[in-house]
C-alpha cells in the first residue's frame with residue numbers, strides 16, 4: 313500500500329547572475345529561485361495494483377518517485393510506502409522497493425551482465441537458492457540469455473533496460489515487503 317497526501321516538493325536554487333561580476337554577485341546576493349516540482353499531489357495505491365503515472369516532461373513524475381523511494385525529502389506532505397516513511401527509513405525501504413530510471417543504470421559498466429546481477433544479489437543478501445530461482449525467472453521473463461555474458465557497455469539500450477529491470481526485481485522487493493508486513497502484524 314502506497315499513500316501520498318498533499319505531497320509537495322519545491323526546489324530552491326541560488327539565483328545565478330551572468331556578466332563580468334556575475335559569479336561574485338551570485339555569491340553575495342544569495343537570492344533564490346524557487347521551482348514547484350510537485351504541487352499538492354495525493355493518491356493511494358492498494359496492494360497488487362499496477363498503475364501508470366503520466367504527465368508531460370517536467371511535470372514532476374521523477375521527483376514524486378524519488379520521494380517514494382527516499383532519495384528526496386518532500387518540502388511538505390506525507391508519504392507512506394508499505395507502512396514506512398521512505399526518507400526516514402531509507403535503508404529498510406530500499407530493500408522492499410525496486411526502481412529503474414531510464415538515464416541511469418545500476419549495472420557495472422565493465423562487467424558482463426551476469427556478474428552485475430550476482431553483485432546485486434550479494435548486496436541485497438539474497439540466499440543462493442533464492443538467487444538461482446529469481447535469476448531463472450528474470451531470464452525467462454525478460455529474455456536475458458542472449459546477452460548475459462556481454463559487458464553492460466556493449467548492450468543496446470533495450471537490452472540494458474531489460475538488465476536494469478532484472479537487477480531491480482532480482483532481490484524480490486515484493487517478497488521483502490510481504491516479510492516486513494508479516495513481522496509487523498500484531499498477533500491475534
Ligand SMILES: Nc1ncnc2c1ncn2[C@@H]1O[C@H](COP(=O)(O)OP(=O)(O)O)[C@@H](O)[C@H]1O
Nearest residue numbers: 323347349367368369370371372373374375376
Ligand atoms: N534537483 C533539482 N533541482 C532543481 N530543479 C529540479 C531538480 N530536479 C527536477 N527539477 C525540476 O522539477 C521539475 C520536475 O522535474 P521531474 O520530476 O524530473 O519531471 P518529470 O519526471 O515529470 O519529467 C522540472 O521543472 C525540473 O526542472
Ligand SMILES: [Mg+2]
Nearest residue numbers: 370373374375
Ligand atoms: Mg522523469
